[in-house]
Amino acid sequence: MTAGDDSLRSGKPVVVGTAAPSPCAITAEGAACVSEDLGAESVPGELRRLRMEIERLTQRIPAPGLACPTLAEFFPRLIEQDAKANRRKPRGIESTRSIFNRYLLPMLGAKPLDAIDTADIQRVKASLGHLSAKTVNNVLSVLNHSLKVAARWGLLEGAPVSVPFLKTDMPEMDFYDFDEYQKLSAAAAAIDGRTLALVFLGGDAGLRKGEMRGLEWPDVDWKRGELSIRRSHSKGHVTKPKSGKGRRVPTTQRLLGALEAIRHQQSERVLIDDGGAPVTEHRLVTWLLVAQRSAALRGNGALHILRHTFCSHLATRGAPLLAIKELAGHAGVETTLRYMHLSPSEARRAISLLDPGKKNGQGRKHS
Numbered sequence: 001m002t003a004g005d006d007s008l009r010s011g012k013p014v015v016v017g018t019a020a021p022s023p024c025a026i027t028a029e030g031a032a033c034v035s036e037d038l039g040a041e042s043v044p045g046e047l048r049r050l051r052m053e054i055e056r057l058t059q060r061i062p063a064p065g066l067a068c069p070t071l072a073e074f075f076p077r078l079i080e081q082d083a084k085a086n087r088r089k090p091r092g093i094e095s096t097r098s099i100f101n102r103y104l105l106p107m108l109g110a111k112p113l114d115a116i117d118t119a120d121i122q123r124v125k126a127s128l129g130h131l132s133a134k135t136v137n138n139v140l141s142v143l144n145h146s147l148k149v150a151a152r153w154g155l156l157e158g159a160p161v162s163v164p165f166l167k168t169d170m171p172e173m174d175f176y177d178f179d180e181y182q183k184l185s186a187a188a189a190a191i192d193g194r195t196l197a198l199v200f201l202g203g204d205a206g207l208r209k210g211e212m213r214g215l216e217w218p219d220v221d222w223k224r225g226e227l228s229i230r231r232s233h234s235k236g237h238v239t240k241p242k243s244g245k246g247r248r249v250p251t252t253q254r255l256l257g258a259l260e261a262i263r264h265q266q267s268e269r270v271l272i273d274d275g276g277a278p279v280t281e282h283r284l285v286t287w288l289l290v291a292q293r294s295a296a297l298r299g300n301g302a303l304h305i306l307r308h309t310f311c312s313h314l315a316t317r318g319a320p321l322l323a324i325k326e327l328a329g330h331a332g333v334e335t336t337l338r339y340m341h342l343s344p345s346e347a348r349r350a351i352s353l354l355d356p357g358k359k360n361g362q363g364r365k366h367s
Contacts, residue, residue: 068155071116071146072109075100082149090237091210096142103128103139113150116143117161125166133166140165170338175308176203180297185254187295193262194271195287200255202306203313206328207249209284209303210234211241216268220259225251229329233278243331308339315339 083093107124108116124143128136140163147160176184181203188196201207207215210232219228230246231238240246251259259270266276273279289301299305307328314324325336 068112068114070110070112072105074113074146074150074155075105078146078149089239089242091235091239094235095138099139099142104143108143113147113160114156116147121161121163133168134171137165137168173308173312173338174298174305175312176297176305178313180295181309181313183295184291184297188291191287191291191294193258195291197255197258197262198271198284198287198303199291199306200252200258202303203309204252204255205249206307206310208232208242208307208329209281212271212284212303213269213279213281214238215270217263217270218268220270222256222260225253225256227251234281241329243329245329247326247329249327311336311339312342315342 079093079097083096088096103124107127108120111120121140121143124139125136128139144163147156147163150156151158151160185196185199185203188199198212201212201215202209205227207227207229211229214231214233215227215229216231219230220226221228227249228246229241229249232241262270264272266272267278269278271279271284273283284303285301288303288306289299292299292301311324311328314327321333321336321340324330324339325333328336330336
């Protein structure tokens with residue numbers, strides 16, 4: 001039995017001399033080295049158990065002598081080696097930066113990651129009491145993700161502190177009813193063709209503002225009457241749509257007509273400004289705001305009301321859940337389900353299954 005074996009039996013760490021560096025430091029590799037020296041057959045059950053415990057623990061223990069980084073020190077690495085390495089969208093990365101710099105850096109930036117505890121999280125929540133629950137949860141999500149990544153990279157000993165989120169209510173989504181949408185369309189048509197195209201791209205095809213800006217003429221299939229949504233232009237970056245994949249959306253006749261009316265050769269982009277450059281987000285907001293005011297409708301130029309109108313109208317007219325999901329490009333049905341309470345036909349269809357007078361498999365007559 002060697003001195004190293006005695007140390008293992010006594011629970012003391014194995015000390016490796018500095019004169020002759022050894023691969024048998026207290027790491028998973030070191031534990032394997034110990035068993036090789038002893039021989040698989042000569043390792044008692046207790047040593048084998050201890051070796052497994054060493055392997056488990058050394059996956060998470062930081063290198064000896066290195067202090068755990070503060071949240072401020074760790075954050076740049078999180079952005080470069082996690083967010084960018086995993087190809088998060090530039091807009092998402094900028095949002096994470098903004099949340100960190102505005103809310104987390106002032107309160108927790110100087111704290112080592114392994115010193116952040118439940119009391120700190122409650123202080124963050126208390127300081128954000130003037131914000132909506134959704135915004136608070138966005139802040140907590142950045143903190144939670146930071147701690148989990150740090151633990152996964154072996155910078156924390158043990159599991160990170162739990163970050164409980166606030167309960168949130170399902171947000172009400174504002175949209176225009178059919179009469180209001182008709183008023184908006186008429187007002188847009190009276191302004192100019194590009195404003196009308198903007199309204200129909202959102203309200204008749206469900207495009208997000210980044211997808212509107214990224215739409216190019218080759219994406220318009222005039223014969224089939226379809227749009228190929230392949231890209232999103234936001235914050236100076238052209239990326240895939242929000243769901244991470246493209247989609248094809250059939251066009252209404254009035255949308256196809258509106259696009260034909262503004263067809264140009266100044267740029268590949270469909271929506272351009274007066275100088276022929278791709279339209280900015282600010283310009284789109286201005287176009288919609290002018291139309292809203294002209295139609296005497298509520299609104300502040302935020303384009304998402306058009307997308308909500310698209311999904312809501314489909315649900316009201318009885319479109320199936322999965323059809324709305326695919327047309328809108330939702331990543332999951334959870335988002336689409338928020339619109340389905342607007343579908344009276346679905347409720348009637350469900351109750352009709354209980355009606356014994358229905359035929360064609362919807363109900364059976366009882367004798």
